[in-house]
Amino acid sequence: MLSDAERREIEEDIKAYADRKMGCVGALKIVQRHRGWVTDEALKAVADHLQMTPDELDSVATFYPLLFRRPVGRHVILICDSVSCYNVGYEDLLGYLTKRLGIGLGQTTEDGRFTLLPVACLGVCETAPAIMIDSDVHGGLEPPEKVEELLKLYE
Amino acid sequence: MEDKKLITVYIEDKPYRVKPERSMLDACLTLGFDLPYFCWHPAMHSVGACRQCAVKQFRDENDKKGMLVMACMTPAAEGVRISIKDPEAVEFRSKVIEWLMLNHPHDCPVCDEGGECHLQDMTVMTGHVYRRTRFKKRTHRNQYLGPFVNHEMNRCIQCYRCVRFYNDYAGGRDFGVFAAHDNVYFGRQEDGVLQSEFSGNLVEVCPTGVFTDRTLKAHYTRKWDLQTAPSICVHCGLGCNVIPGERYGTLRRIRNRYNGQVNGYFICDRGRYGYGFVNSERRIRHPYYVTCGASGEKEENKLDEGKALPHAKSLLQGAKGTIIGIGSPRASLEANYLLKRLSGPENFYAGFSGRDFNLVRRIISILTGGPIRTPTLKEVAEADAVFVLGEDVPGAAPMLGLALRQAVRQKPVEAAKKSGIPVWNDYAVRMAVQNDKGPLFIAASAATRIDPLAEGVFHGAPEDIARLGFAVAAAIRPDAPAPQGALPEAAARLVPLIAARLKTASRPVIISGTGAGSMAVIGAAANIAKSLLESGKGPGLCFVVPECNSIGLGLLGGKNLKEAVAAARQKRADTVIVLENDLFDRLSAPEAEALLAARQVIAIDHLPNHTVSMAHMVLPAAAFAEGTGTLVSNEGRAQRFYKVYVPGGQIEESWRWLAQLLAATGGAEFFTLDDVDRALAEEMPVFGGVPAAAPPADFRMSGLEIKIPRQPHRFSGRTAIHADVDVHEPKPPVDPDSPLSFSMEGFDGRPPSALISRFWAPGWNSVQAVNKFQSEVGGQLHGGDPGKRLIEPASKGPSLSYFTGIPPAFKRAWDKSLFLIVPLYHVFGSDRLSALSPPVAELVPSPYLALNPEDARDFTAREGAEIRLLIEGVSFRLPVRFDASIARGVAGFPFGLPGLHGVELPAWGRIEVKMSGWAEKSAGREWGEGEAGDV
Amino acid sequence: MSDGSERPLTGDFRSDGRPLDMGEYERAGGYLAIRRALKEMSPAEVMNEVKASRLRGRGGAGFPTGLKWSFVPDGEGQDAAGPRYIIANADEMEPGAFKDRILMENNPHMLIEGLLLGAYAIGAGCAYIFLRGEYGRAAKAIERALAEAYEKNHLGKDILGSDFSLEMRLHMSAGRYMCGEETGLINSIEGKRAIPRAKPPYPQVCGFMGRPTVVNNVETLCNVPHIIRNGAEWYKGLSQKLSADGGTKIYGASGRLKRPGAWELPLGTTARELLEEHAGGMREGFGFRGLLPGGASTEFILEEHLDVRMDFDSVQSVGSRMGTGTMVVLDDRTCPVGMQLSLQKFFARESCGWCTPCREGLPWVVHMLRAIEAGEGEMEDIDLLLEQARLLAPGHTFCALAPGAAEPLGSGVKYFREDFERHIRGKRCPWKIKSL
Numbered sequence A: 001m002l003s004d005a006e007r008r009e010i011e012e013d014i015k016a017y018a019d020r021k022m023g024c025v026g027a028l029k030i031v032q033r034h035r036g037w038v039t040d041e042a043l044k045a046v047a048d049h050l051q052m053t054p055d056e057l058d059s060v061a062t063f064y065p066l067l068f069r070r071p072v073g074r075h076v077i078l079i080c081d082s083v084s085c086y087n088v089g090y091e092d093l094l095g096y097l098t099k100r101l102g103i104g105l106g107q108t109t110e111d112g113r114f115t116l117l118p119v120a121c122l123g124v125c126e127t128a129p130a131i132m133i134d135s136d137v138h139g140g141l142e143p144p145e146k147v148e149e150l151l152k153l154y155e
Numbered sequence B: 001m002e003d004k005k006l007i008t009v010y011i012e013d014k015p016y017r018v019k020p021e022r023s024m025l026d027a028c029l030t031l032g033f034d035l036p037y038f039c040w041h042p043a044m045h046s047v048g049a050c051r052q053c054a055v056k057q058f059r060d061e062n063d064k065k066g067m068l069v070m071a072c073m074t075p076a077a078e079g080v081r082i083s084i085k086d087p088e089a090v091e092f093r094s095k096v097i098e099w100l101m102l103n104h105p106h107d108c109p110v111c112d113e114g115g116e117c118h119l120q121d122m123t124v125m126t127g128h129v130y131r132r133t134r135f136k137k138r139t140h141r142n143q144y145l146g147p148f149v150n151h152e153m154n155r156c157i158q159c160y161r162c163v164r165f166y167n168d169y170a171g172g173r174d175f176g177v178f179a180a181h182d183n184v185y186f187g188r189q190e191d192g193v194l195q196s197e198f199s200g201n202l203v204e205v206c207p208t209g210v211f212t213d214r215t216l217k218a219h220y221t222r223k224w225d226l227q228t229a230p231s232i233c234v235h236c237g238l239g240c241n242v243i244p245g246e247r248y249g250t251l252r253r254i255r256n257r258y259n260g261q262v263n264g265y266f267i268c269d270r271g272r273y274g275y276g277f278v279n280s281e282r283r284i285r286h287p288y289y290v291t292c293g294a295s296g297e298k299e300e301n302k303l304d305e306g307k308a309l310p311h312a313k314s315l316l317q318g319a320k321g322t323i324i325g326i327g328s329p330r331a332s333l334e335a336n337y338l339l340k341r342l343s344g345p346e347n348f349y350a351g352f353s354g355r356d357f358n359l360v361r362r363i364i365s366i367l368t369g370g371p372i373r374t375p376t377l378k379e380v381a382e383a384d385a386v387f388v389l390g391e392d393v394p395g396a397a398p399m400l401g402l403a404l405r406q407a408v409r410q411k412p413v414e415a416a417k418k419s420g421i422p423v424w425n426d427y428a429v430r431m432a433v434q435n436d437k438g439p440l441f442i443a444a445s446a447a448t449r450i451d452p453l454a455e456g457v458f459h460g461a462p463e464d465i466a467r468l469g470f471a472v473a474a475a476i477r478p479d480a481p482a483p484q485g486a487l488p489e490a491a492a493r494l495v496p497l498i499a500a501r502l503k504t505a506s507r508p509v510i511i512s513g514t515g516a517g518s519m520a521v522i523g524a525a526a527n528i529a530k531s532l533l534e535s536g537k538g539p540g541l542c543f544v545v546p547e548c549n550s551i552g553l554g555l556l557g558g559k560n561l562k563e564a565v566a567a568a569r570q571k572r573a574d575t576v577i578v579l580e581n582d583l584f585d586r587l588s589a590p591e592a593e594a595l596l597a598a599r600q601v602i603a604i605d606h607l608p609n610h611t612v613s614m615a616h617m618v619l620p621a622a623a624f625a626e627g628t629g630t631l632v633s634n635e636g637r638a639q640r641f642y643k644v645y646v647p648g649g650q651i652e653e654s655w656r657w658l659a660q661l662l663a664a665t666g667g668a669e670f671f672t673l674d675d676v677d678r679a680l681a682e683e684m685p686v687f688g689g690v691p692a693a694a695p696p697a698d699f700r701m702s703g704l705e706i707k708i709p710r711q712p713h714r715f716s717g718r719t720a721i722h723a724d725v726d727v728h729e730p731k732p733p734v735d736p737d738s739p740l741s742f743s744m745e746g747f748d749g750r751p752p753s754a755l756i757s758r759f760w761a762p763g764w765n766s767v768q769a770v771n772k773f774q775s776e777v778g779g780q781l782h783g784g785d786p787g788k789r790l791i792e793p794a795s796k797g798p799s800l801s802y803f804t805g806i807p808p809a810f811k812r813a814w815d816k817s818l819f820l821i822v823p824l825y826h827v828f829g830s831d832r833l834s835a836l837s838p839p840v841a842e843l844v845p846s847p848y849l850a851l852n853p854e855d856a857r858d859f860t861a862r863e864g865a866e867i868r869l870l871i872e873g874v875s876f877r878l879p880v881r882f883d884a885s886i887a888r889g890v891a892g893f894p895f896g897l898p899g900l901h902g903v904e905l906p907a908w909g910r911i912e913v914k915m916s917g918w919a920e921k922s923a924g925r926e927w928g929e930g931e932a933g934d935v
Numbered sequence C: 001m002s003d004g005s006e007r008p009l010t011g012d013f014r015s016d017g018r019p020l021d022m023g024e025y026e027r028a029g030g031y032l033a034i035r036r037a038l039k040e041m042s043p044a045e046v047m048n049e050v051k052a053s054r055l056r057g058r059g060g061a062g063f064p065t066g067l068k069w070s071f072v073p074d075g076e077g078q079d080a081a082g083p084r085y086i087i088a089n090a091d092e093m094e095p096g097a098f099k100d101r102i103l104m105e106n107n108p109h110m111l112i113e114g115l116l117l118g119a120y121a122i123g124a125g126c127a128y129i130f131l132r133g134e135y136g137r138a139a140k141a142i143e144r145a146l147a148e149a150y151e152k153n154h155l156g157k158d159i160l161g162s163d164f165s166l167e168m169r170l171h172m173s174a175g176r177y178m179c180g181e182e183t184g185l186i187n188s189i190e191g192k193r194a195i196p197r198a199k200p201p202y203p204q205v206c207g208f209m210g211r212p213t214v215v216n217n218v219e220t221l222c223n224v225p226h227i228i229r230n231g232a233e234w235y236k237g238l239s240q241k242l243s244a245d246g247g248t249k250i251y252g253a254s255g256r257l258k259r260p261g262a263w264e265l266p267l268g269t270t271a272r273e274l275l276e277e278h279a280g281g282m283r284e285g286f287g288f289r290g291l292l293p294g295g296a297s298t299e300f301i302l303e304e305h306l307d308v309r310m311d312f313d314s315v316q317s318v319g320s321r322m323g324t325g326t327m328v329v330l331d332d333r334t335c336p337v338g339m340q341l342s343l344q345k346f347f348a349r350e351s352c353g354w355c356t357p358c359r360e361g362l363p364w365v366v367h368m369l370r371a372i373e374a375g376e377g378e379m380e381d382i383d384l385l386l387e388q389a390r391l392l393a394p395g396h397t398f399c400a401l402a403p404g405a406a407e408p409l410g411s412g413v414k415y416f417r418e419d420f421e422r423h424i425r426g427k428r429c430p431w432k433i434k435s436l
């Protein structure tokens, strides 16, 4: 079941498209914003709302890496592993984060606070290495210890 | 065939004349070149995903460098120059296989697909041999997809054919491709039964072993060890061509048999998986007669080899009065004909219900009497406007539904073609077409699975459906009779639209049939077709009939079964011979009982049923795969099916039992099927084409003395399976009825199309070998598609006149508990034979009564609540299903579901709510309510 | 005539990084071009002006923009024969590229005006901005600007008193590099998986919803208002005759440089000037080994190539492509095998999975690179890598993603072969000593 807020936002978003199905990525992002990730239940509710089948919708949902079809922590750290970041210290940053959080890529901390995922070039190469936490991009993380201050912002 | 200008293309610098408007891959395969491919499929065309069909293209004869292109994405245009043998192309094609094989499990020795695997064939064809990678393969989890299709994702080579078939071609919505990059996954969102009635085609569409036949797997045998013969599906009236495969005396699977005019590359799941009844443990394998035991109970006395005929003969010769024969729309033409000979035409009754009899007769009189052509399935798929009148097409004739799914694309595809996108560029066409659909209109009793494709839908009682049809005809040609009074608003709105769409179409098709149980609906359909014809169109008029030989039996004639009941009641029937029929399906119980109360009843059938249980003597009949004979499809196409294997016990084809009985009682002698067909053709001109439906038994490939083998030359051959009986290999049985042998020896080339037992060609072990049997890719088989149309429109002669019996508008009963009960159809369930197959039985819905929720409120607020339904004295206990598509005052009765038969629909029925005193038992039929009444 | 210091695209940016609002944009001459076009120019004239300006697409392939527009059938007259569409490609997922982001974050109205002019020229009634999901700041800026533009009737019905109408929407994507490929992008807006479509038919004929559609890069579109405002001659002059192509280019550079960043410069500025003057040269203690001139999907060039002019044709003369014009610099303390692995991991992961060579070939390449980097490589792997780079050629694959991956792969292995061999011989990565 979609919440009223979700339903309202989805309806608003769909206005941009000629056909309800076209709004499916946007709709999934909305439920993800509300729930952290796209649960099977949410997937089915959105599919229903857009007159799609769950199969049709999941076929699209699983294509896009920023739609999470598995549970994530309260905050998602997306670490850019593309070439510009690689060249200026991605490996050190990743090493630091995995040690500091005690998790590897694709994992969630035991307290459910952070999930660490790789992401393609964030488009802030001039300030590489960079990460994105939830929807905020942070660059210039060389040396990696700089990330400490940032983590504090995400309880 | 259209007469198009040919163009010249060059392959390895040699000129070839080919048809334009096709891809170079299509052209190469048509010309007989071996060029590997995966994502391309002859029915689904090109998308260019797999990159397997790479060839070198040269600008002109001076271009020596050329560039790699995908043949499937290259238009065959004047002067196109390609090389298949170019070293760079050869290398690239083998590298594509190498890529595909990086993650393939190489489990051929344990893979169901092995030996019939397109991936194996293409791997050999490209010469890829050595594995150069040392890294781990990616693996996937498999899904449970229901009783029909097995899933083994690791074998996937990501050709996307499955989704393209299941979703794009067949309109499925519960299947898909998930994730991305080298992790793409083909399956369902979650485990569960595939919902499409065409899911089984995945087995043939998939070029490797991801989707395989679960019913074959259940008792697996290597595919080259299957004995096969050409056959015809017996589960609806369309006559799809199939290839059943047998091993060790049991049927193991059914596969599609290409027929360009009929089913093309596909069949439905009812046809593919409905064969289980043939292997039933309940099969009647020996003749027997019934005596009364000391304590009055019936005893079955098995008759040994050679004893059945004398016994039957004595019964017939001891007849103290008339011997009547009751034919069957599911028995072969030959069997029905010989029964008619045996009983005499005056005592032969067509084994339809009274209503079906009239409906089929009307259909036949329209088709044989008028100048209107009935289209082939292929022609339906090419229609550019369709009006369905009174049929649940997907429920009653699934492959016709698949054809309609293609028909709605015709108009938009033509538009795409006009803007320069060739039809074969499938994905581009789909993107151009988007959700556009050509005109399809449906008028039916309740929602059908293809309603979402339709431009307009009307749901109503048969009377109103008929009135809508008459109104459309009158809107097309004012001289056609128009209904008096108003139509329901929803129907009235559609009239001008439907008329306009049909009038402006170039290939309109009207579909109707026996499904609504209404003579008026059929008449209305004929009127529309006639009105179009008179407006200068060449409309197609296609009728859905319920059984595999409904039309054959209808053409053969005979009397109405109701008259047989009357005869029996008047004690004018001493002996009754029932051919492959359960009269309780066709008549009410009292009627059937009256008929079977004759002094002597002989039943010929393959499975026990109510009728068989009341017979005094029973002869074991061959099921379709165990016999040879002819069926006539709804198109009027006479098609031969062949004995795939010799069944155990004393099973014989019904026609052979009857031929022997005929001879034994002093009648004419028929030794082979050809004898029967010759006599039939001579006696009734309409069957003149039957002998030509397939080559006669003495047919031999020119200059050769050998027959055509049923077993492939790769057959493992002799086994020790009978060693406990005899260490010598038994002599293969002889087959006097066909040019086929029960052996692997014989002619190993390409036989006439009606005799193709399997599609195989050197290097092409999978079903893809069909390319080598066609005169052009996707066209007819060499020598013409199998079967012979018995009904062609008379070019001159008396034109059908308009039907006038327009019924008054449907009015709901004043009594709120009275409903017009109309039949509903289910792919799985409405055909009784296929429903006996265990995997199909799993998917048969449980019985119900469908009511408009508004009406249902008078009885219950809760869906699923049980009501009692009384139709003409027969009572049924059924849970209510809400169905908003059903008109007020009408109730839908899922005909043929377990316990739901023996009434003629539509009929008025009374609904009663649960009263105390009802026994708590499951839904279904109740007998002996004592409110009996004859119709 | 320009003196070479003109920066039409970025010159008006605010120094505080806040996006220009409607008033600020208009004060800087914004929306004059569309006003002029609507009043004085026919759609064909707008198209011809763009053609004459020699503007070439900034999305990577450098296709002449005016020419692309002219492929739309019946280009003139809005809704003459059904709807047409124009889409701004703001996916910018090419590793190393960040120029479109800068434009959108700082001056979203410029993009809107570019789209307006494009829509007017081809007769589109609906425009989309396809923005990558990670560009949250740009999204906010665009959303605000769209609201302002609608409010002032710069968008919507009968724009600025003309009979030209345009609806414009922001579409936020959810990742996957393939979405940037124009036909994948169209599928993506349609709510489908972003797999590419066959060409032909080209989107200009059959694109979004089966209708004629133009897809242009953000930077491309941002040039259009300036061309219409100041004329094609002025525009061509911006490149000071350094290049046959007109205008300025937003170049960028990332890596161990003193001042990584982006600069708007005349088209045809040399790579050396970018590197040494604008980016300030290599950081202390780091030496230059090579660079990818236009993002991840371009061939490496070396020191000896640095004097090449960064325009579409010249870069090809040194065996590479201008691509997005944003350079990725490899220094001498970064492992070329590791960098290659990072590149190929990206391409393999971002592949849509539609065609075989890309879907299967790239992960194999990654396997080999990973093995080499881990000291488990074999000498044959090097030839296999080169073979894969050769096989993943344009035309062999369905779209340009895999060929894009092959460019740094082939050139990387060729130029840094010795480094690959050292990994294999030494059975370890020579750069990893630090962490031992």
Ligand SMILES: Cc1cc2nc3c(=O)[nH]c(=O)nc-3n(C[C@H](O)[C@H](O)[C@H](O)COP(=O)(O)O)c2cc1C
Pocket (backbone or CB within 6 Å): C056, C057, C058, C059, C060, C061, C062, C063, C065, C068, C089, C090, C091, C092, C093, C094, C177, C178, C179, C180, C181, C182, C183, C215, C216, C217, C218, C220, C221, C399, C400, C401
């Ligand atoms: C895999 C792939 C990714 C691409 N990503 C982008 C992108 O993010 N932004 C972009 O403008 N063009 C991208 N392109 C190029 C587009 O397909 C298209 O050529 C471009 O948007 C056209 O705009 P232009 O003519 O203005 O350059 C990509 C191409 C490919 C093959």
Ligand code: SF4
Pocket (backbone or CB within 6 Å): C178, C195, C196, C350, C351, C352, C353, C354, C355, C356, C358, C359, C397, C398, C399, C400, C401, C402, C403
């Ligand atoms: S090259 Fe092939 S698999 Fe790769 S992104 Fe393009 S179409 Fe998809």
Ligand code: FES
Pocket (backbone or CB within 6 Å): B025, B036, B037, B038, B039, B040, B047, B048, B049, B050, B051, B052, B053, B054, B070, B071, B072, B073
């Ligand atoms: S068959 Fe041509 S690319 Fe697949």
